[in-house]
Amino acid sequence: MKNPFHSLFQSASPKVKSKRTYSNKWRSFLFLIFLSCSISLGGVMSVVRAQTDPPAAIETFPKNSVEPSSPNLSSPNLPSPNLSRPNLSNSSFALPSPLPATPTVAVPANGKYVLELNRSPLVGNRLRLESIYDEARLRFTRPRNWKPQTVKMSLRYRHSPALYASRSNLTVLINGTSIGSVPLNQPETKIGTAVFDVSPDLIQDYNEITIAALQNNSPTCTQDPYDPSLWTEVLPDSKLVFDFQPQPIAMDFSRYPYPIFDTLSLEANQVDYLQPQTIDETWLTTASRFQAALGRVAVYRDMETRLISDIDQVKPSQPLIIIGTPESQPALKSLKLPLSLKDKQILDGKQQPFPKNVGLLMLTTADENRTPVLVATGNGADGVAKAVQFLVQTPDRQIGTGNVIVVSEVAPVPSPPLRQWSGYLPVENRFQLRDLQTYDRQPYKDVSVRGSHAPALEVDFRALPDDLFVPGSSMTLNYSYGAQVNPLTSLVEVQIDGVPLAGSRLSSADGAMRQSMKIEITPDRIKPNSKMQINFRLDPRERRSCSRVTDQQLWGTIHADTSFDLKREHLSRMPDLKLMQSAFPFAAPQDLSSTAIVLPQKPSPQDVALMLEVSARLGRLSRSDALQLEAFRADKLTPEKRKTSHLIGIGTQAEFPFPEAFEADGFALKNLLSRQRGQSAVQTLPDREGVLKEIVSPWNSDRVLLALTGQTDTGLDQVSHLISQDPLFYQLEGDTVLISANQPNLSEPSPDAKQDFNLEFLHQSPRREVSTTSQFERLLIMLRNNWFVLAPGLIAAALMLYGVAQLYLKKFTGQEQKDG
Amino acid sequence: MASSSTTSRARPRMPRSFKQRFSDVLTRLLVDRLPHAFDQMLKWLSKGQVAVLLISLILFFLPLVTLRPNIWQQGIVAAIVILLGRLFLHLEERQPEGRGSELLHLLLMALSIMMTLRYLFYRASYTLNFDEWIDTVFSMLLFMAEMYGVMTLILAYFQTLKMRNRKSITLEEIPVAQWSTVDIYIPTYNEEVEIVRKTLLGALAIDYPEDKKQIYVLDDGRAEKYRDRRIQLEQMCEELGCTMLTRDNNDHAKAGNINTALQKTNGDLVLILDCDHIPVRGFLKETVGFFLKDKVSLVQTPHWFYNPDPFERNLFTQGRVPVGNELFYKVLQRGNDAWNSAFFCGSAAVVRRSHLIAIGGIATETVTEDCHTSLKLHSKGYETVYYDKIMVAGLAPEKFSSYVGQQVRWARGMAQILRLENPLFNLKLKLRLSQRVCYFSATSHFFFGFPRLMYAIAPAMFLLFGINPVKGLGLETLAYALPHIILSMQTNHIPYKRVRFSFWNEIYEFAMSFQAGIVTVLALLNPKLGTFNVTDKGLVVTERSFDLESMRYLVLVGAITGASLIAVPFWLIISPLETQAVLINALWCLFNLLLVSAACLAAFEQPQLRRAHRLPRHLKAIIHSDDSQLIGETIDISESGAQILLDDWPNIPDEVRVELVGDFGARALLDARVVRANATDKLQVVLAIDFLNPSRTQLDDLTVVLFSDVREWYAQHRTETDKPFQSLRFIATSLRRAFRDLKPADGMKVRKQVRTTAKLFWEEWGEESYTVKVIEWGMHDLRVELSGIPALQLDELQYSKPILALLIDPVIESRSGDVLPYSSDPQSLLVRVESIDVLGSSSTQQPQINEIEDTLRVSVELSFPSSFDRQQRNKIKEILRSLS
Incomplete structure (x- = not known):
């Protein structure tokens, strides 16, 4: 290994002899300036970059600056959209008047739907209820276009023969309303069946079934709440039976993505794409974006995508998506569109063709009104792209309504910073609980829990995939709790993925306000799918007779200003x-x-189908x-x-x-x-x-x-x-x-x-x-992973400092002697 | 067995040679090759550029500082680095003093700084405790204390980067007429006249042309209570032939005193001597040469005290541990000198009058006028010289309280300078950066008080109240702290090894912590506060006492520390989670307790064993006894006595005349009493003598021989080197030493060996007498042998210790046994029986009085009763002379 200074010096030495001082002084001066600047810059950069965007993001920005008004399609081989931003007041087009009636998907025949409880991942093979009082909750949705006529709940259950019939029963509630109770009085191993009628009015979009069991094995007092003989099992073939009447579906963008995608659907949503005559970049890009956008709507819900080559292949009530100009999608001709079509051009109300850069979105039906159809089109590729971009940009999509949308302009949405991942930990290293989001994307507020078995507050604590945590991360939990807790047995604890990090005893029987606890977070705990649980284990000071717990007076609050201080670097392998x-x-x-x-x-077609799946997956994630x-x-x-x-x-x-x-x-x-x-x-x-x-x-x-x-x-x-x-x-x-x-x-x-x-x-x-971080941090990470270079590194550093320092002293003394 | 012994003998030789070769190669690599390579590589850089490169390198190596591997990895790194430090020390030990040692010191410094930075980063990033407000407060206080410690460490590194070793510049080549004239100033205030006299004698004896040297006693003792003293002083000046200057106010204390005198005298140079600093003969000839360079305005020489300071005396170090100021004079001043910032220390310095007047005389704004004066000189662009040769013998404060008073004055003065002048940042001072750093180091030195206390209190606070100033204190903290501490100790070992032993710094600091802490803070708040206090010197401590006044708070701290150790078992039982922290705090407490109790012992005044302080000087001593002369050498000597080493056992009486010869031939002749004699291992004889009633002239002569006629003071070179573990053990055992009973020395009496007979009479015996053999004869007592005395009578003699009459025969027995006639009449003397030793039974051989009774042969110790001293003394002397 050559000495890094060696080459520098060798090139410099001949001149030292020939030219004496001036040029060398300059050179050495420049070298030093460069050296000091580079080092100090390295230090600054590491600070700046950690706060802003790493290089990759910088690379992505120029695209937008090259084509400023092209928010949607930046690929150079796509037709370039209109560069100047049209005046919005001039961009209105005459639409046919009167507008054709809103197409409506025809009403299918009445149906019956059986919702078996084993659909819920909670139930699986059985739903077991234990202890003196226990309840299980299941949730289900009601598809949008259903109107339940009769709803019946059929419950099949087994229970322990030890239960004392007059003091044990099973109660079912839907959305908080009891729909019935049965005593648990079946003989041994006999399966009981109970059928409850449910008022169809109880059923809403989101529903919750609560099955509550009271179980006693004694006429007076069940001594041990954890007696294993206290059990009831609800069998997975218990079911909810709907008789429903489907409702006609009005095709209107105000409810978009419905009916293309129903987030309340009990079945997997199915989407068909109509393949254009020639598959070009416009279609590929727009289709993949559209599919990714559907993926974002779907998130965890099942979705099935098909690519069809002919409009006849559609199945009833499966939404069809047609993307493309009338030229590339000749099937448009066969559809009943709100706008007229002539010579492969879409015409406005004045029978003029729309400009090529105007996008058009239409909802219509096909297959004898049985299939909802979404058409994203335009007279040019640019317009098509704009139309789709309107649908995939949340702020724009929300203003859509009616069954025709003429998209003359789509505002560009700048790329978010590289590391700003919604749903994950914030980019900043110091943040508070209120900076995190709940499952419905709301910021956290103070959360109170009540009772002795209150569920833990579960917070998504998802590290970015390239986060590398280093020792020293901590959180400060701010909490309060009420009086009457048993200080000997009550505690608040913090877990990540079920592994406790730390706990603190609730030491005051009179309760305490705004306590705080500092917890060190072990570096390797936080994963991209981690969840943090903050749990109050509250125990009352006294129990009632028969060991019954009175616990509704117990409460604990987790304050939203609970703060986190994470030490992390960004590195992925x-x-x-x-x-x-x-x-x-x-x-x-x-x-x-x-x-x-x-x-x-x-x-x-396989390639395209795979592309759509990949896009959907990326959208979901x-x-x-x-x-x-x-x-x-x-x-x-x-x-x-x-x-x-x-x-x-x-x-x-x-x-x-x-x-x-x-x-x-x-x-x-x-x-x-x-x-x-x-x-x-x-x-x-x-x-x-x-x-x-x-x-x-x-x-x-x-x-x-x-x-x-x-x-x-x-x-x-x-x-x-x-x-x-x-x-x-x-x-x-x-x-x-x-x-x-x-x-x-x-x-x-x-x-x-x-x-x-x-x-x-x-x-x-x-x-x-x-790594998306600075060179300095990369060096740190490299060193951390190879700690054994530390000692030699320190020694080498000492030797180099020594070498230079002695030279400095020598020069200093030399000058001193000259002065003297 | 034989074979094993040969192999074992052969085996070490092989590795040793390998080890030596390895060491040689490594030394050459580190001391010659590596610097040379760097010189070659970077020779095209200017000085400033090298500095920039140095800073860039430090920035470049920052990742090595910020890295936090796990605990055992850090442990391994720590072990490697500490071992490496040890290796460098080993290499340094094989080096002669000089460049090699200096370079290895620099290398260790670099390594130590890296480890210190690592510790600091770790400490600042992970261990500050902000959990509770009280934790926060203590955590920040301790951290600030540590930051102060690191700052002083770095400053000390800077000051020991280079150390200048000056050789004196001879005046021989310059005609005497051109030599500078020198005024010698001896400022006094209330010191004993006797002390001033010695200094004056030393000044008079200084070897310099008489017409070029003028001695002035500057007396400031104006107060009424000092009136008698001033008269005595005047008489003495007159007697010795020097000038006494007084003034009519006491403004600005010593500084004002000197400034007033500057107006009245006119020598080119001024030698300033404290009134208890006795200069040696060569003082001026060795220092004046430096003034040949015009820019030089000051030559400072070290201060040295020939008496033990309170630490030395009360901790019984017996001179084996370097005293407090050795670090400053032997290392730091030399380091300062390398940067042209050697300070003026108030005394034992020669100043150029013109420069002094140019800065307006001695500075008067602060109570450390000396340092402040040199600061002014430096900021005028003048140079100072530090000449590291002890040329004054001074008196250290005897009592701890006066020591504290002196230190407090320095602390206050230095803090005042820091506040008033702000040497580090004040742009008005025309100082170089290096000088600024040196002055900053000096003026910030005394701020150790509160940081030091913080170290003591921190572990106690944890153990007693659970206040945790270091979060997560445990083995990991140790793995960072130990390399920092040990490497800094190793680095400092190189310059400090002969001047400051391990852990003594802590003791000095602990002893002064409260006073220094308060005084420095007050001085920062109000620099005008406080007056010049004169340090009491030449006092005598006669009995054990504890100076609780000075030590009240430190005792409290010690008590708290001790009490906190009691809490340790409870912690271990109740809170097993914190075992590591508890154990570390406990050890820390134990260590603090050790240091604090040692510091407290410094205030436990031990009585002084001797009337005067013994100096281990080797002077030629001639013992005159009768007509014969014995030549020996002193082992140690004081103003009241000496120990003299002789080759043979002398036959001398217990009173002799001793002549002492100084290094340059000054002589003193004194009467002395031989107190005892001891044989050495080499069968030489050590005589302990006390000087008998010396006259004024004799004392003056002795003073000159002792303190002035000195070629090199023995304290110039210390042979002991620091061994940290021994040092710690020594400190740990100081408590035992402090409470040890003081035993008088034992040895044999010295009397003239004689062979004569005498008769012993006693009233009880009536007319009967015993003939005794006189064996030894001294001026105060004698020993006789007596045979045939009945045991019964012996008891009586022993019991009543009567006075007997001794009749000396007019004849003496010669060596050969012949009986020689004695010139004069028989002499009679009265003697008292002191003790009787039975030598043997002689019943069968010489039945004299009663044949039935057992008779004994005994040796009797007789003394001449002091009540008859006046009458008998001459008789005794005469007999002694006739017997020899």
């Missing part, structure tokens, strides 16, 4: 598919603007006001884009847009059904497996390339399942996944997908640390 579970790094920033999906030059996801065909991807984006490549081995992915080390698919792993090569027949592989992007080492591929189209289908089904998706890890179905019939994936598929995880490529 990629490729790592585990990070893919939180869509990292594709969802950074959250509007997906740094991600590009790339399909083969001629995308097959990210939250932001807008979506900037892009999709390209292989030949349309610019080198610039290829370099700056995280890439998701889709296609079979033969068609795969990035052959580079197969050149990487480790597992690779080869031509002609052959595979290679390291130096071994085999041929397999048939190769139906899907492959999901993540590598560091060959074009930018701070980006990744995710390859979704297979030898055959079946393989791609497998990948599709892997992406779309939660049980499979949340198993992802390693850098390469091979997936194959155990069952030949793949069209009917079972809810227990885990068993139906065979997954193999491979760790192959060497991981590279990708």
